Amino acid sequence: MKEVEKYTLSEKKRYYTSLKNICHHLKNASMSCNGVISFIAPALRKFEIEIRGCENIPASNVLFAANHSNSHDYFVTKEVFSKLKRKITPLGARDGLNILAYLVFRMGDVTFIDRNDKKSTEKGILNFCSKILSGKDGIIFGEGTWNLHPIRPMLKIKTGAVQISLITEKPIVPAIYEYVEVPTKCNKEGELYTKCIVQFGKPIYTAIGENIYEQTEKVMQVMIAMRKNLWEELGINRNSISEINKDVYLNHLYLKKFKAIGFKYNSRWESQFLVDKENEYFVNENGEFVPRILNS
Secondary structure (H helix, E strand, C coil): CCCHHHCCHHHHHHHHHHHHHHHHCCCCCCCECHHHHHHHHHHHCCCEEEEECHHHCCCCCCEEEECCCCCCHHHHHHHHHHHCCCCEEEEEECCCCCHHHHHHHHHECCEEECCCCHHHHHHHHHHHHHHHHCCCEEEEECCCCCCCCCCCCCCCCCCHHHHHHHHHCCCEEEEEEEEEECCCCCCCHHHCEEEEEEEECCCECCCCCCCHHHHHHHHHHHHHHHHHHHHHHHCCCCCCHHHCCHHHHHHHHHHHHHCCCCCCCCHHHHHHHCCCCCCCEEECCCCCEEECCCCC
8 A cells, every 4th residue: 555655646546446346346245144054143142132223324335444342343233234225244363263153254254365365365355345336335444453552542554445445446434333231240251242233333434536545534534533432422431451450351351252152362463463463461470561462
């Protein structure tokens, strides 16, 4: 994308028009059992789902950009958009998934990319755009991996959402998935959350003539503001590391990473896809709460 940013406006228009034309000619081969996934999704959670901001979603199909928190995101997505009666196709990473997770995701019409393979990513994005151009909503988790940071509302997001919006000429609707965690230690992953608030923001329209990195930053700042507003409303205090209950954070972190149904989060693998390398915290041998990976 850095090379594309050097193009003149007319060159950029030709570039994105060419990509859009390629997408129009791609065959949308997909294995979709959305009804089945939406049916079983409620059985995999023990928390309520509250949907807000539906009035912000245009009637026509769009690209949703969501934050990425835990193993429930995929199933919550399927359940929420089924309730909204919208056809949703996610963009997801094939690398790091076990075979069971891969098959379940594939049933839900996920377009896969291999984050270690530039060509796979480029091909996956074009296939994903093709599905959006055929009339489906798309959803992308722009952080690239789970946000496990104790106080950051968002990890730094990549340019993929803006790039897809420019190719498809669809607006970006920011979506915040706020899992309200219990304030105490838990014994099981299923005890972690009281509810998940899914908050949709107003559409963000992208422009070929504007800098793609600045537009990405704008999307991220909107999502940060949305999440901070929810934290304020819910009385969630994450203003500084010193205010975090270390024991509760580490207990919840362990359950998210290692005790979710069908998933285990490999921090060492996932850390290579972070723009900012700081994500998890741990108590070191000196009793200090510092950035470090929690091992099983």
